[in-house]
Amino acid sequence: MQRTVRLSVWLAVPFALFVPTLSALAQSALGGGGAPSGGNPLALSYRTPDPARGQQVSQSCQGCHGPGLVSRDPEVPSLAGQHFSYVQFQLAVYRAKLRPGPVMQQVAGKLSDQDIADIAAYAETLQPGPAWKTESAALRVRGAALFHVGDGPRNIIACAICHGDDGRGNNRLGVASITNLAPEYALEVLHEFKNTPEFGVPHPNAMRIALQPLTEDDLKAVAAYISSMGQ
DSSP states (O other): HHHHHHHHHHHHHHHHHOHHHHHHHHHHIIIIIIOOOTTOTTTTTTTOOOHHHHHHGGGGGGHHHHHOOOOOOOSSOOTTOOHHHHHHHHHHHHHHTSSOOOHHHHHHOOOOHHHHHHHHHHHSSOOOOOOOOOSSSSHHHHHHHHHTOGGGGGTTTTTHHOOOSOOOBTTTBBBOTTOOOHHHHHHHHHHHHHHOOOSOOOOHHHHHHHHHHHHHHHHHHHHHHHHHOOO
């Protein structure tokens, strides 16, 4: 529990403190050219993102996130196919030490604004990694139902409403791609969102609210499904 509470802080703090930055980051992700930093650690300034350079800069990332940024470690997320806005924001948050994670803080601490933009641009050009195999077909079926349909009597909203039927999310809206997300990592993130304190920022608070009706078995089922969507 203590670890969950500590981890959940990153969901609230960056958004609560830097809401004005999000619009600037979104413009950058859509080709706006980046915003001047002005002392804000999450407002990046860079030239047009270069995926080819991002491929070179991200070579060191492959030690953990896998060749071609496709992870086969169930506790480590793939970056392949992740949206520009999401990768850019997460790297900036780690670099600013607003999201816990000593390894990622150290790695991101060595990246320039341009490095972050180029890595994000490269990751977005890739296809999501392959599906993970699930041990329980029944668990996966249950997760698929919750993901695509939800459960009206229990006030469970379908994940597909925001993340799409294919789980690919939406770059413009800042909704992450979760297709074939590493299974143990997926469950950990679901726990983080569900257990984070309430705060008035749309995206993470929407996740917190949506996950409240889900039981632990529900969360495991959803994680099993999203990790194996291409199966």
